[in-house]
Amino acid sequence: MKLASLDNGTRDGRLFVVACDLSRAVPAAGIADTMQQALDDWDGVAPRLQVLSDALNAGSVSDAILFDPARALAPLPRAWQWLDGSAFHAHGELMAKVFGISNPQSDRPLMYQGMSHRFIPATAPVPLPTEADGIDFEGEFAVITDDVPLGTDAATARGHVKLLLLVNDWSLRATGRAEMATGFGWVQAKPACSAAPVAVTPDELGDAWEDGRVHLDLLVDWNGKRFGAANGGAMGFCFGELIAHAARTRDLCAGTIIGSGTVSNENYREIGSSCIAERRGIELLDEGAARTGFMHFGDRVRMEALNDGVSLFGAIDQQVVKAGG
Amino acid sequence: MKLASLDNGTRDGRLFVVACDLSRAVPAAGIADTMQQALDDWDGVAPRLQVLSDALNAGSVSDAILFDPARALAPLPRAWQWLDGSAFHAHGELMAKVFGISNPQSDRPLMYQGMSHRFIPATAPVPLPTEADGIDFEGEFAVITDDVPLGTDAATARGHVKLLLLVNDWSLRATGRAEMATGFGWVQAKPACSAAPVAVTPDELGDAWEDGRVHLDLLVDWNGKRFGAANGGAMGFCFGELIAHAARTRDLCAGTIIGSGTVSNENYREIGSSCIAERRGIELLDEGAARTGFMHFGDRVRMEALNDGVSLFGAIDQQVVKAGG
Numbered sequence A, B: 001m002k003l004a005s006l007d008n009g010t011r012d013g014r015l016f017v018v019a020c021d022l023s024r025a026v027p028a029a030g031i032a033d034t035m036q037q038a039l040d041d042w043d044g045v046a047p048r049l050q051v052l053s054d055a056l057n058a059g060s061v062s063d064a065i066l067f068d069p070a071r072a073l074a075p076l077p078r079a080w081q082w083l084d085g086s087a088f089h090a091h092g093e094l095m096a097k098v099f100g101i102s103n104p105q106s107d108r109p110l111m112y113q114g115m116s117h118r119f120i121p122a123t124a125p126v127p128l129p130t131e132a133d134g135i136d137f138e139g140e141f142a143v144i145t146d147d148v149p150l151g152t153d154a155a156t157a158r159g160h161v162k163l164l165l166l167v168n169d170w171s172l173r174a175t176g177r178a179e180m181a182t183g184f185g186w187v188q189a190k191p192a193c194s195a196a197p198v199a200v201t202p203d204e205l206g207d208a209w210e211d212g213r214v215h216l217d218l219l220v221d222w223n224g225k226r227f228g229a230a231n232g233g234a235m236g237f238c239f240g241e242l243i244a245h246a247a248r249t250r251d252l253c254a255g256t257i258i259g260s261g262t263v264s265n266e267n268y269r270e271i272g273s274s275c276i277a278e279r280r281g282i283e284l285l286d287e288g289a290a291r292t293g294f295m296h297f298g299d300r301v302r303m304e305a306l307n308d309g310v311s312l313f314g315a316i317d318q319q320v321v322k323a324g325g
Helices: A035-040 A042-057 A089-099 A154-158 A173-182 A202-208 A239-246 A276-287 B035-040 B042-057 B089-099 B154-158 B173-182 B202-208 B239-246 B276-287
Strands: A002-006 A014-018 A024-027 A081-085 A111-114 A126-128 A139-145 A161-168 A217-222 A225-231 A256-259 A300-304 A316-322 B002-006 B014-018 B024-027 B081-086 B110-114 B126-128 B139-145 B161-168 B217-222 B225-231 B256-259 B300-304 B316-322
Touching: A002 A035, A014 A035, A014 A042, A024 A042, A035 A042, A081 A239, A089 A276, A111 A239, A111 B110, A139 A217, A139 A239, A154 A239, A161 A202, A161 A239, A161 A256, A161 A300, A239 A256, B002 B035, B014 B035, B014 B042, B024 B042, B035 B042, B081 B239, B089 B276, B110 B239, B139 B217, B139 B239, B154 B239, B161 B202, B161 B239, B161 B256, B161 B300, B239 B256
Parallel strands: A081 A256, A126 A316, B081 B256, B126 B316
Antiparallel strands: A002 A014, A014 A024, A081 A111, A139 A161, A139 A256, A217 A225, A217 A300, A300 A316, B002 B014, B014 B024, B081 B110, B139 B161, B139 B256, B217 B225, B217 B300, B300 B316
């Protein structure tokens, strides 16, 4: 099942069920008005959405419309909680080498809490204050949970994954390193994230959802040129472990989004990276200096994941622009 | 004007206007159902709430009820964003000495994003998994903003302070230090915060609200014994500066809560501290070892601020308990 929140002038948008091939969509009228409503009562709502989805995919829904990704907000336009991990060891080990520090934490996941009151739609411009901040993208997979009680273990946690997302965790590298040094984590360095237009239930992935990981390539294009195609199956900690880590001292509310961190594989020299910082790190190690600069206003980034040749989440495809410009 | 969210079985509670002496309350019926609704349209709603407040304080409201703090949720029971500063230099400098590090960042505020999908009511038990985590309280003042555009400067930001709060930022010290070392900030070390039952508009403070600071003592009692009485006027960065810091690369949504960090004064040896970690730091410096242990299950903490002898926010007064116990 695939779901989207289409713009109706409200902050939360209106919940639609989207066809598997992303061609058409139908409002979830009478089932749930918004994505958050659906998540708040997922066990009651999901079976009814599934019936509608089956009918839509069978072509037997009369009030379907063409699905226009440009009308889509983020699937969950605002969330009560966004906890982003850094679960790909290839990335963590590389960045530790670059910073000249020991890999800070290998026995448990790295995780920070980020801005969640607005996720940027997949095709909307991304307003940022200055190029001097070192504008970078970070391609990630993410999950949305229902209510997760405090103390839930990793095996149980995996059952709380209700939806999967494709996220671009925008990062400002020049301020990010200074913020890391404080130990307080990032505020200025992590503005709003973007999300691909469609959220999908795990069963949509078939065999590509296994061991709490998304075993698909995350295709990243920067200004029309392939930049990376790292596979999500290489996560060191699976999403169940990330959820359990977050829930050790707090409950998680329905609609909590948990991110994988930058998707990264050990053969990054061949398949590329999901963020510029990683490429710069490779250059620094291999060539003694980072050659690749960060993004300029007007630059475009595209992210997508294909499942059996079909776009799973739809594409993020958007431009960075000067805020207030 | 004083406002509270009384428990009506929903996550957001029902918005009430509370008398200045906290004796009575009246539902904001027909004006705003919830605190978030009021904040979303503050300029339109606040004048009408003020009229109701004036009538309540004049004794001319017929449907007023006795105000029972035990029925109050947190004033904003869940928030889209909680950004907590560390704005008291006395505390920052002491903790840096204790950790043997240089004061990490003195030219701009320290800030992290914390859990905001649930604030614990002032008199509810506080469930935590284990005493081994090093359970500590942190007494803080906080503000709630309306919508703050990206790039708002500190002087303008002060005008976005709509309400003031008293917050206990529960902290788990044993995990906190390990999380700080990662640079990612705190997730497990910062479970849900508690809040005093009443939010107040800045004018309620009279002269005690000046320069974007709360010039009142934060009275902290641990198991019935005075632990600290530090004054909020000593903030190194004012709330306007904290808001501007947060808004440099993001907009803030209405209902964003910004915390001061542990209230702390340079004469902490005389007036005490707002958290155990600070007292332990003083002991370590003065006596070579921390004597004071962290909290045990069953311990009680009380926090309050008096303005001309009247409880400004009502009191936080609650017990730590074992989660699931």
